[in-house]
Amino acid sequence: MTAPTSKCDVLIVGAGPAGMMLATWMARMGITTRIVDKRGSKIYAGQADGLQLRSLEIFDSFGFADRAVKEANHLLEFCMWNPGEDGLIRRSDRVPDVPVGLSRFTEIVLHQGRIERFFLDHIKKHSKGCLNVERGVLPESLHIADTCADHSADNYPITVQLRHLSEEEAKPAQSKASGVSDGLFRSNLAEDDTDDLIGRSREKEGQTEVVQAKYMVGCDGAHSWTRRQLGFQLEGEPTDYIWGVLDIIPLTNFPDIRMRCAVHSATSGSLMVIPRENKLVRLYIQLTEIKPDASGRADRSQITPDTIIRAAQKILAPYTLAYEYCDWWTAYQIGQRVGTDFSYQERVFLAGDAVHTHSPKAGQGMNVSMQDSYNLGWKIGMVVKGLAKPEILKTYQSERRRIAKDLIAFDHKFSRLFSGRPAKDVMDAEGVSMEEFKAAFLKGNLFASGLSVDYGTSMLVAKPGDATEEGDGTDVSSSHSEKAVGKQDLATNVRLGMRFPSYKVLNQSDARPWEFQPKLKSDGRFRIIVFAGDVVEEKQQARLQAFCAKLTASAFLAKHLHKDIHVLTVHSSKRVEVELLRDFPDVLHPYDEKTGWDYDSVYVDDESYHEGFADAYKGYGVSRESGCVVVARPDQYVGHIDSLDEEGYAGVETYFRGVFVG
């Protein structure tokens, strides 16, 4: 009996946050996609839950950040508790949980099941119901043809055999020790069960199919089956630190139970408090009494909610801690590993836990994983559509493997400081200095926010420098004869390689204030942001007209307006002194015969009636007189900056010639 065969552009293996994010891009860009997951049901509790600033900005670019913000618990303050001279814990510091002034968001926590729900709703809406997660489906063979370099539209070099499990087979086994659902089956203390699942399922017949794909992305977790097929490794070592996790409604007199806290006890280990939605609190609890065996791995059978809460009680003493309701629990052993390769010939990619594993306490796992596939998705989409050169796919490994290495280094340092015993005094060389811990937290905070990401030079980021040095070593320099180099000094706070920041601006046509960054929607389009300057001035108006005339007349770019390249404008004149139809060339607010003028593309940096004056030009570091032009990638990262004139137009076109097919 031959298995049925079908084709798709992109096959995604794994429907956790990394896979969901990739599917979201595919839905937004209209790419034929399948997404499969070996589990038979989605996650309803536990798992990762911290959403960092950049993740919320990304959600906002899709349009569903508000759902997360509304339902989540918000973390505002981080409190550090350490032993005093009497050996009892006391609060030594309070600091803002995220640096002030970085973003319109704060860190929030919400369980992964809700976040997956937001993705699913968005995918359903934008794929018109065509793209659905296929659960209880797993790959069992992968074959890659040697025609990978041929990117013509009818080449499907990837062949995957998929196996459909029955509902019973796809259900994860739960620990017998308690009635509460646990996450041990996904913990690094457990063996992977993929081969088991395949083995059990193979005993039955007629449940396989063959899929031929142009691209494949393994978002299949730390035990990644895809990674194993490719023969790629995770490099790094586990540590001896073993931690338990409890999601409970606490009964306690500990005063900071609704704050994010790091508690270092004198001799009983450390604990982190993450207050969550619906009165829940997540506790990360160091299990100092459980040690790894000779194989280096902790004995799972010793770990129960009961042993974990007892460890927590010791750490928090003299404060009391108990619970009536436990929502979820798990345990893990800290280790930091990063993948050797993030892609096989730019045809099969790995993202998320498949290429980096680390401790969960810094709230990075889900965030960095989603940001991996947020980086990758639009690149695949543009190549599948025949718009962008396939070589842009190389920037995925260059950009994201570099981030993964930084993450692992950060986590290594933070875990050591957090799991270590506090120093008794300055002579206690084996103990951890609480000053050092605080300094590491504050420095790590910016990294953890996701806003310090700074991609190196490449065909997608027109900054000077060496492409191999600024990334992970992959060569991602432009193959185009001429290399664009952005003029950073024209927009000093819009950094080449970093995400486009946000300030409030007003819609020119209706005076409504908007955060500007979410206007750079994640819809698969590049953006030219015209900082038009003071358009009331004759000379500046002439520069604007000259730039727009070149843009409209361009044989190379005009055909991509506004389908693949969207144009947004922010000017710095007084709102009431200019008019949309009189003072701005048509290309900045195109006319449609059915729906009239576009009133949503021209903005002004001016005083609002109810929300003050954001002074966005100052924030962006752009001259209010002469303005400039910024090119943002579809993921809001800044690709190019140039002057608002004919010469600047030439730079913009050079940038796009390095990216677009022609």
Add this chain to the structure above:
Amino acid sequence: MTAPTSKCDVLIVGAGPAGMMLATWMARMGITTRIVDKRGSKIYAGQADGLQLRSLEIFDSFGFADRAVKEANHLLEFCMWNPGEDGLIRRSDRVPDVPVGLSRFTEIVLHQGRIERFFLDHIKKHSKGCLNVERGVLPESLHIADTCADHSADNYPITVQLRHLSEEEAKPAQSKASGVSDGLFRSNLAEDDTDDLIGRSREKEGQTEVVQAKYMVGCDGAHSWTRRQLGFQLEGEPTDYIWGVLDIIPLTNFPDIRMRCAVHSATSGSLMVIPRENKLVRLYIQLTEIKPDASGRADRSQITPDTIIRAAQKILAPYTLAYEYCDWWTAYQIGQRVGTDFSYQERVFLAGDAVHTHSPKAGQGMNVSMQDSYNLGWKIGMVVKGLAKPEILKTYQSERRRIAKDLIAFDHKFSRLFSGRPAKDVMDAEGVSMEEFKAAFLKGNLFASGLSVDYGTSMLVAKPGDATEEGDGTDVSSSHSEKAVGKQDLATNVRLGMRFPSYKVLNQSDARPWEFQPKLKSDGRFRIIVFAGDVVEEKQQARLQAFCAKLTASAFLAKHLHKDIHVLTVHSSKRVEVELLRDFPDVLHPYDEKTGWDYDSVYVDDESYHEGFADAYKGYGVSRESGCVVVARPDQYVGHIDSLDEEGYAGVETYFRGVFVG
């Protein structure tokens, strides 16, 4: 054949905004309710669309304002266009659409169908799916027993026979003149079709049932069947002004098409622009060429989208106006009427268009209608539950008929100024002065926001004065032996009889900033708001303890805590200098054996990390040292203000003895 008979606490006739709001209260308070509507389908386009500030605050108290704010178009600026010396229209003024600093919201527009959707979702969630709008169902007889005064729980004095229509019967007839759906069937240019519907349906059998109810509310529109059964009148007269309404995507070069505009042409009549969501614009267009006939009513057959757009083109000339897409249209003749009675023996009530009709251009219709039943719902709910004295039901007519009269006076003046020809010069006595129009708009703006509502003294509002004079003439003074009189000077900006204003405060337990007003949720509970003052000061701490001791020990009030009376606290000490469990009596943050301490009831007026310092005590006009106590009704209107001490407690108890059964 006998019709089946059933009982319910409350029967609502009409599922427009007024009926939906009432049903929402009933769902929130767990009252057995039925809501019927003669139409077979809900509204998908057109109808009222402006949401004023107070309506958004009310939505926020239920928890769904964010949905409206996200989907709606926001109105920020109001532009006035008048003839210049050359007779051509030009912009003479720009003013903020709503007064600055009044509310966290601005005026928004969104079509009624979406607003009804938010209500339906909320009703479904809170009634656990038990309360559904029954469409195509209309009342055909009403009988009221003479036992109305007996409010015992088993008395159902109202008997209504309901008729269930077939789908075909319940569908409104549409004008034949265009392919676009119109609202003429609900316009005041059309006859009511209720009797027709009943007549046609009576020809069939077995489609009636009998409902016995404790209370009934007619939210059944300007032609209210319920009002006719009660024999009550609408008083007032129609005018000669006839207006058309078009919802279109405009193709135009008029510069302010995305602003709210009032355009007075020299001789062709007036026009109002209301920009809406999804590129739509609503135009209210004066039809100067269509006159009422001898009966005083305009001929419907002369009115089509074509005649309306031609009138608009004349008014807007020399600017061009056309459209490819029309979403909806209608026409109406301005008239102002107000009902003689809002209730029959506090058993059958009328709300919304059933008791006040006026022109739609000030965006008041849906808002005042919803606010009618927002005023009524919790009162019925508390009486049905046996908590409150039935006499509180009298305050509905006293409070809302007064508002309706103010509305009609406002609309009368505004309509005359808007429909009149602009004065050519100061000698043109018949023309309307544009200065006068602007002054009326600015004054009307505060009224239109809904925030100037100031209910008179009654058993629910402990302010001095005469209850009949301050309302519509109904006697609503307290029957309790002792009358509470609030101490207005302890909270100078928390006005007795007005809605409790909002400032940002921080949760004491997690430092998160919140608007405080939405913490006064519409869940059917009264609220005691403890402005605790500077609790670090020993003397003030003692006053807080004394007040809380009386509250906890009270035989009258303690049994209602926190089920019927919720306690919220805002203090003015530094957040980091106090602790919830140490500095605040338990009654302010009660303990539950399953879920621990309540961390959501104590707030602080202090600096936030990311959102500044609101200085709420200053905003509320309360002393930072000594604080005070405010009682808010379940609808957020201020009922009583007293001092934070034993004497103040006595005042609070006196207030509640006037309201609660005992």
